[in-house]
Amino acid sequence: MFVDSGFPDEDEEHAALKLGIGRCTIESAQRTAEMIRILIAADHQIVRQGLRRLLTEHGDLSVTAETGNYAETLSAVQTHDIDVAVVDLTIPGRDGVELSDLVKAIRPNVKILFLSAYSEKSIGLRALRARADGCMAKENTAEQMIAVIRRLGSRVPRQFSFR
Numbered sequence: 479m480f481v482d483s484g485f486p487d488e489d490e491e492h493a494a495l496k497l498g499i500g501r502c503t504i505e506s507a508q509r510t511a512e513m514i515r516i517l518i519a520a521d522h523q524i525v526r527q528g529l530r531r532l533l534t535e536h537g538d539l540s541v542t543a544e545t546g547n548y549a550e551t552l553s554a555v556q557t558h559d560i561d562v563a564v565v566d567l568t569i570p571g572r573d574g575v576e577l578s579d580l581v582k583a584i585r586p587n588v589k590i591l592f593l594s595a596y597s598e599k600s601i602g603l604r605a606l607r608a609r610a611d612g613c614m615a616k617e618n619t620a621e622q623m624i625a626v627i628r629r630l631g632s633r634v635p636r637q638f639s640f641r
Contacts, residue, residue, distance in 0.1 A: 521566060539628075566592075574592055593615075
């Protein structure tokens with residue numbers, strides 16, 4: 479697991495515990511005050527449908543837009559109120575890193591959570607350089623993803639989770 483807690487010289491395990499992920503309970507990350515509005519950006523429709531079903535099972539999460547490529551994602555960011563964008567790192571059209579820069583330029587407060595098929599720390603570092611707020615390997619559990627989305631929706635520092 480790679481975690482950027484925003485605290486210099488902090489080891490990964492200590493940072494993970496401080497942020498409420500890793501061995502801490504997922505319940506501590508739950509947010510109930512208001513809905514977290516989510517954009518799902520992934521090229522495969524079945525992935526988008528699965529994520530939508532998973533996310534809408536939780537009363538505090540609302541999927542406000544789904545997109546399948548770079549251009550659709552930029553359009554959705556401009557036209558929808560979004561708190562968290564869950565984006566496949568390899569979205570068609572351009573690199574997810576370029577997308578992250580444009581999303582932050584359009585809506586600086588939108589939190590970006592990249593999903594990656596790969597679990598190497600280098601992917602997390604690449605996402606960190608792209609100004610992403612979080613990055614998770616797709617091999618993580620649904621509960622871990624929900625916890626990270628809730629934390630990002632609560633304006634917690636950037637989070638990266640790899641096995």
